[in-house]
Amino acid sequence: MLAFAKGHGTLNDFVCFSDAEGRLELSDEQLRFLCDRRAGIGGDGTLRAVRARHVPGYEGHGDAWFMDYRNADASIAEMCGNGLRVFLRYLEQEGLIDESPVDIVTRAGVRHGEFLPDGQICVTMGTPTIGPDPITVTVAGESFPARVVDVGNPHAAVVLEPGRLAGLDLSVEPGYPAEVYPNQANVEFVEFAGDDRVVMRVWERGVGETFSCGTGTVAAAVAAATASGHSGRRWRVDPPGGSLVVDLSGPEATLTGPAVIVARGTVNL
Incomplete structure (x- = not known):
């Protein structure tokens, strides 16, 4: 037992x-x-x-x-x-x-x-890195540019145009370059919902689409910060399972949530 x-x-x-x-x-x-x-x-x-x-x-x-x-x-x-x-x-x-x-x-x-006093927990997430060149991620035969983000584990983060997120078919694993991710990857799809807020969906390696992914929210924030040009700020990231706060302003990223x-x-x- x-x-x-x-x-x-x-x-x-x-x-x-x-x-x-x-x-x-x-x-x-x-x-x-x-x-x-x-x-x-x-x-x-x-x-x-x-x-x-x-x-x-x-x-x-x-x-x-x-x-x-x-x-x-x-x-x-x-x-x-x-x-x-x-x-x-x-x-x-x-x-x-x-x-x-x-x-x-x-x-x-x-x-x-x-x-934290409000009942939430804040954790450090190391220093995320982002690759210099985009790669291609495919979903249901459609291709999207993605950024390679490392949060201690491998991610491919796609920043979408508004209105695209809800309609993505994540019933099967997205495609990505195997040579870039020899041990597979987590794939995030990110849509802006304000100056410092994004919504996301995620495919987790070894699991499938999940309601949330902590390292994935950091990868989403890094990709959003790169796309918007605002690297040192706090981001609210909303996966389907709730809201998390990612702070990229320090030497290490932090993640705060329940x-x-x-x-x-x-x-x-």
Whole structure:
């Protein structure tokens, strides 16, 4: 039996469980079962809490928590912004952390989380980079220019003309250059909704279209800032699951939004 918690950040949902000493290595089949919305618990991914000293190659503070994030298909992902906030909420409610801000180890490096007075959580997202040249993304036979954005994980961000977002068919994975993304990519479609606000939809690798993607909102803000010429500002980014705030004004981007634990239980693996 595995004790778990189910949480979400702007409807990007995760199955959380702790394994402090790194003894619980679930198989890909078990991870996919946990994320199965009919046969299992259901989620866009799993979040396993492990002490960083059990992570091969990590040489930092061994008592820090490592966020072992897996996509719904059990593939490994370097980083997840919504998942990081849910991970922090899970650690807080389980009594596994007692300070703020707190450092969390991820495959994309150390990230910092802070619990805000209004109940939201702010996390650092590293320094995003954007490629100099556009690439081409295809959706249902139609081609769009996209920017290559790295937020610790790979993204292709498309800034659309007004009125195009709602009608996109994201029932199948968008096409993009395999040589640019050898490990696949998350693809964001972004539409301006004001001077400092964009709406977006996202296809997440290993999952499909999701209600939200934390790193994707940062990629969307970076692409919008590049398209508008306003790089150092705060952006409100609205995926279908809610609203998030991305701040690009500092040396590291930050992402602020909600994180909620909705259920706890045990599951037979």
